[in-house]
Amino acid sequence: MSLFSFLGTLEIGFIFGLVAVGVYLTFRVLDFPDLTVDGSFTMGAALAAALIIAGINPYVATVCAVIGGAAAGLVTAWLNLRFNILHLLASILTMTALYTINLRIMGKPNLALITEPTVLSPFQSLGIPNMYLKVIFVAVVVIAIGLLLAWFLKTQYGLAMRATGANPRMAQANGIVINQKIFAGLALSNGLVALAGALFAQTNGFADSTMGIGTIVVGLAAVIVGESLFNSRSMLVIVVSCIVGSLLYRLAVSVALNADFIGFNTSDLNLITAVLVGLALILPHLRREWKARKAANGGEA
Amino acid sequence: MIRCEHLKVTFNAGQATEKRALRGVNLTIPQGEFVTVIGSNGAGKSTLLNTIAGDIRSSSGRLHFDDRDVTSLSAAARTRDVARVFQDPLAGTCGDMTIEENMALAYGRGQKGGLRLALNEGLRKLFREQLSRLNLGLEDRLDAKMGLLSGGQRQSVSLLMSALQPSKILLLDEHTAALDPKTAALVMDITDQIVAEKKLTVLMVTHSMRQALDHGTRTIMMHEGQVAFDLQGDERSNYGVKDLLNLFAQIRPDGEELDDDKLLLGT
Numbered sequence: 249m250s251l252f253s254f255l256g257t258l259e260i261g262f263i264f265g266l267v268a269v270g271v272y273l274t275f276r277v278l279d280f281p282d283l284t285v286d287g288s289f290t291m292g293a294a295l296a297a298a299l300i301i302a303g304i305n306p307y308v309a310t311v312c313a314v315i316g317g318a319a320a321g322l323v324t325a326w327l328n329l330r331f332n333i334l335h336l337l338a339s340i341l342t343m344t345a346l347y348t349i350n351l352r353i354m355g356k357p358n359l360a361l362i363t364e365p366t367v368l369s370p371f372q373s374l375g376i377p378n379m380y381l382k383v384i385f386v387a388v389v390v391i392a393i394g395l396l397l398a399w400f401l402k403t404q405y406g407l408a409m410r411a412t413g414a415n416p417r418m419a420q421a422n423g424i425v426i427n428q429k430i431f432a433g434l435a436l437s438n439g440l441v442a443l444a445g446a447l448f449a450q451t452n453g454f455a456d457s458t459m460g461i462g463t464i465v466v467g468l469a470a471v472i473v474g475e476s477l478f479n480s481r482s483m484l485v486i487v488v489s490c491i492v493g494s495l496l497y498r499l500a501v502s503v504a505l506n507a508d509f510i511g512f513n514t515s516d517l518n519l520i521t522a523v524l525v526g527l528a529l530i531l532p533h534l535r536r537e538w539k540a541r542k543a544a545n546g547g548e549a
Numbered sequence: 550m551i552r553c554e555h556l557k558v559t560f561n562a563g564q565a566t567e568k569r570a571l572r573g574v575n576l577t578i579p580q581g582e583f584v585t586v587i588g589s590n591g592a593g594k595s596t597l598l599n600t601i602a603g604d605i606r607s608s609s610g611r612l613h614f615d616d617r618d619v620t621s622l623s624a625a626a627r628t629r630d631v632a633r634v635f636q637d638p639l640a641g642t643c644g645d646m647t648i649e650e651n652m653a654l655a656y657g658r659g660q661k662g663g664l665r666l667a668l669n670e671g672l673r674k675l676f677r678e679q680l681s682r683l684n685l686g687l688e689d690r691l692d693a694k695m696g697l698l699s700g701g702q703r704q705s706v707s708l709l710m711s712a713l714q715p716s717k718i719l720l721l722d723e724h725t726a727a728l729d730p731k732t733a734a735l736v737m738d739i740t741d742q743i744v745a746e747k748k749l750t751v752l753m754v755t756h757s758m759r760q761a762l763d764h765g766t767r768t769i770m771m772h773e774g775q776v777a778f779d780l781q782g783d784e785r786s787n788y789g790v791k792d793l794l795n796l797f798a799q800i801r802p803d804g805e806e807l808d809d810d811k812l813l814l815g816t
């Protein structure tokens with residue numbers, strides 16, 4: 249792998265670290281499997297790109313992207329909580345609607361950001377070569393957000409959010425308004441994912457209406473890789489493991505795609521990811537079955 | 550004080566499975582009274598407690614805490630006044646969180662959960678002090694996962710958690726039923742201590758006639774969604790388990806026998 253593609257892999261790994269952290273919030277913390285992220289990733293990219301092209305400051309555009317993503321999360325939470333629509337289905341509805349909304353935001357299926365300013369522009373005068381600058385910028389942003397989030401999960405509010413997912417009845421008996429925590433959690437998660445989309449669009453120079461497909465599976469893959477490497481109760485370790493999981497996942501994919509003798513190409517990515525996540529979900533299950541069988545046999549002997 | 554006025558709860562109203570779980574409960578419990586609640590399965594004991602806690606909305610009737618009408622208050626809003634311990638030891642705590650995190654959650658009950666760290670050294674000290682009352686050695690395991698504890702240990706911690714914040718009302722729904730006799734006795738011991746310390750108004754559902762008479766100051770028996778008997782004062786002190794069983798027989802004129810061993814022998 250060339251240095252250039254290695255740096256590119258790191259950059260995307262960090263960006264999807266945000267997605268992983270967002271997915272961790274919904275799937276693990278809130279126990280709310282949320283597929284909205286496929287749409288909110290694209291929405292973040294679309295909003296950022298469209299606003300920048302319209303002449304808006306890239307930082308303002310990025311904040312708008314985050315707000316857009318958070319709003320999408322709120323819609324999913326509302327469909328689920330207000331109308332009792334199953335969380336998976338509610339999130340699929342939002343995701344589907346977002347596909348159209350994103351096209352409307354962009355006005356066409358693809359927007360290029362070649363000459364426009366981006367969040368990186370203020371740093372370009374530092375003289376760091378662009379390929380390094382992008383990685384450093386993304387790494388700093390993602391790590392800072394990761395630290396903030398780890399701290400948040402240890403605050404009273406964060407603890408309440410974790411209890412909401414882990415044991416809603418207990419949470420309620422301790423005065424926690426669980427609906428409010430679910431709204432907040434979904435907004436936060438999708439806001440992070442939209443931020444990832446906005447960063448992706450600006451570092452890679454484009455937004456595309458289909459770029460969000462499979463975001464959820466990639467995020468899950470990173471969470472699962474991270475969980476299998478670190479087994480800790482510390483929020484800091486867990487959040488960091490999501491980001492590390494994302495980096496490792498990207499590196500693994502990149503190696504697989506670069507190994508010419510296997511003959512994979514970029515469009516095979518979704519299948520590879522699905523198979524990887526599938527394996528990660530299947531293996532612990534098989535191991536449990538295997539252990540149970542062994543225990544049963546041992547009991548008879 | 551808790552005042553129930555003609556509280557009614559109907560599940561699945563208008564459907565074939567309609568169930569009138571509370572059929573007009575009238576009950577006034579003065580501040581500081583410890584009421585034990587007995588009654589056969591399905592009598593509506595849990596429903597009564599859940600309605601007082603706000604988990605279940607009453608279909609009609611009113612509920613007051615002191616002079617405040619709380620009928621339309623949400624469960625979360627009522628937790629300023631109400632603490633509870635569930636029958637299932639797993640229900641009252643989060644197995645995935647540590648002991649100290651669980652206690653911090655309970656410590657935040659009735660407060661606005663803000664963006665301050667939920668744990669600090671002062672709190673840990675308080676939690677250690679409280680846990681040492683249990684004599685289970687848990688004070689040295691603050692950062693152990695709750696899920697690693699036995700049912701009895703978890704229930705004991707739940708009980709401590711219910712008393713971390715001032716509240717006026719404590720609701721206990723068969724909170725010793727899932728425990729072995731020795732642990733159950735320990736948990737009841739701590740229950741009595743906490744109730745006396747905090748001068749709480751208590752409703753304790755129990756399957757054990759012995760427990761119902763040995764603890765508290767008043768005993769009510771629920772039957773088919775209503776309070777069938779209300780024992781207090783001298784009358785109660787002269788009651789034995791046998792007499793309670795006779796009461797059971799009276800409210801079941803069909804002569805249906807009580808075949809629940811726990812009811813008869815209860816720990």
Ligand SMILES: Nc1ncnc2c1ncn2[C@@H]1O[C@H](COP(=O)(O)OP(=O)(O)O)[C@@H](O)[C@H]1O
Pocket residue numbers: 560561568569570588589590591592593594595596597
């Ligand atoms: N959520 C519910 N939906 C429908 N029926 C219920 C529900 N909860 C309780 N019931 C019914 O209401 C009656 C009273 O239940 P409960 O209060 O749990 O009795 P117990 O005195 O044994 O605690 C029972 O017949 C029970 O089946």
Ligand SMILES: [Mg+2]
Pocket residue numbers: 594595596
């Ligand atoms: Mg019950």
